[in-house]
Amino acid sequence: MHRSGFVNIIGRPNAGKSTLMNALVGERMSIITAKPQTTRHRILGLLSGEDFQIVFSDTPGVISDPSYRMQEMMNSAINTTFEDADLMIYLVDPKEQYTEDEPLVGKLRRLKAPLFLVINKVDATSKEQVAKIRKQFLKWVKPDQVMEISALKGKGVEELMEAIKSKLPEGPAYYPKDQLTDRPERFFVSEIIREQILEQYHQEIPYSTEVGIESFKEDTTRDGKPIVNISALIFVARRTQKPIIIGKGGSSIKKLGTAARKRIEDFLEQKVYLELHVKIRDGWRDNENELKRFGYDR
Numbered sequence: 001m002h003r004s005g006f007v008n009i010i011g012r013p014n015a016g017k018s019t020l021m022n023a024l025v026g027e028r029m030s031i032i033t034a035k036p037q038t039t040r041h042r043i044l045g046l047l048s049g050e051d052f053q054i055v056f057s058d059t060p061g062v063i064s065d066p067s068y069r070m071q072e073m074m075n076s077a078i079n080t081t082f083e084d085a086d087l088m089i090y091l092v093d094p095k096e097q098y099t100e101d102e103p104l105v106g107k108l109r110r111l112k113a114p115l116f117l118v119i120n121k122v123d124a125t126s127k128e129q130v131a132k133i134r135k136q137f138l139k140w141v142k143p144d145q146v147m148e149i150s151a152l153k154g155k156g157v158e159e160l161m162e163a164i165k166s167k168l169p170e171g172p173a174y175y176p177k178d179q180l181t182d183r184p185e186r187f188f189v190s191e192i193i194r195e196q197i198l199e200q201y202h203q204e205i206p207y208s209t210e211v212g213i214e215s216f217k218e219d220t221t222r223d224g225k226p227i228v229n230i231s232a233l234i235f236v237a238r239r240t241q242k243p244i245i246i247g248k249g250g251s252s253i254k255k256l257g258t259a260a261r262k263r264i265e266d267f268l269e270q271k272v273y274l275e276l277h278v279k280i281r282d283g284w285r286d287n288e289n290e291l292k293r294f295g296y297d298r
């Protein structure tokens with residue numbers, strides 16, 4: 001018998017969804033930073049074996065009161081996971097405060113698919129606090145299982161994987177068994193650059209920024225070694241943000257370029273030449289055409 005299914009990971013920004021998906025698929029796929037709203041798109045991570053295929057989804061954290069069209073679209077990426085889930089993982093950060101009107105709780109009550117309530121970050125939270133959060137959520141939702149894990153330390157991840165496998169329905173492989181994700185290489189390259197922007201810049205800058213790959217070409221250096229030539233565009237939402245990205249005498253963008261290049265080299269397992277340019281796209285976060293171009297309408 002072959003088993004397969006969509007296992008969708010949802011929760012608040014910063015709960016550790018991307019860390020968990022990467023731990024489950026065993027690849028550094030989704031970007032992870034300490035800042036909330038790091039993930040902006042639904043990203044599939046595939047895990048296949050002889051007799052099973054799990055289609056994991058990493059998703060943006062739910063935003064309770066979106067200020068931009070972009071954030072509304074991030075929320076709608078979460079809504080699609082309610083339509084196709086064979087199993088829903090609701091990931092909770094026990095260090096946070098919750099109330100019954102938590103954005104996803106109502107929808108989770110009406111969910112037909114099995115629900116796992118997974119309490120993350122137990123490595124960094126007291127037992128009492130974990131127990132309190134567990135009790136609280138059990139008043140609000142009826143999960144099929146409750147688990148306590150540390151996605152960061154890998155604690156409880158194997159047990160979670162076993163529990164997931166035991167809930168997988170009978171079904172065919174949806175993707176070729178050697179495929180790892182639904183996204184092309186260049187998407188991950190732009191994500192790595194965005195990750196480094198989140199790491200390096202502060203306040204509104206990372207949130208006002210989008211990255212596009214202008215060209216991506218395999219080439220050889222003058223001495224005949226393989227290299228990937230990548231040219232990327234950093235879009236900012238306001239004119240005043242451009243000099244901040246660039247920094248004094250180009251120092252900030254240079255630092256960004258070096259950090260991103262190293263990461264991309266690790267990811268592609270190849271030498272990389274990376275060129276970065278900054279462009280202004282006034283108010284792109286509220287502009288339907290720009291959002292479409294940046295892939296927010298999938």
Ligand SMILES: Nc1nc2c(ncn2[C@@H]2O[C@H](COP(=O)(O)OP(=O)(O)OP(=O)(O)O)[C@@H](O)[C@H]2O)c(=O)[nH]1
Nearest residue numbers: 013014015016017018019037038039061150151152
């Ligand atoms: N201590 C601890 N930190 C964790 C754990 N899992 C994730 N984190 C940290 O929490 C922060 C957010 O992790 P992400 O995986 O990016 O969280 P996310 O839910 O994908 O966040 P968004 O994409 O913004 O919605 C990072 O600093 C992680 O290192 C955990 O089990 N323990």
Ligand SMILES: [Mg+2]
Nearest residue numbers: 017018038039
């Ligand atoms: Mg994420």
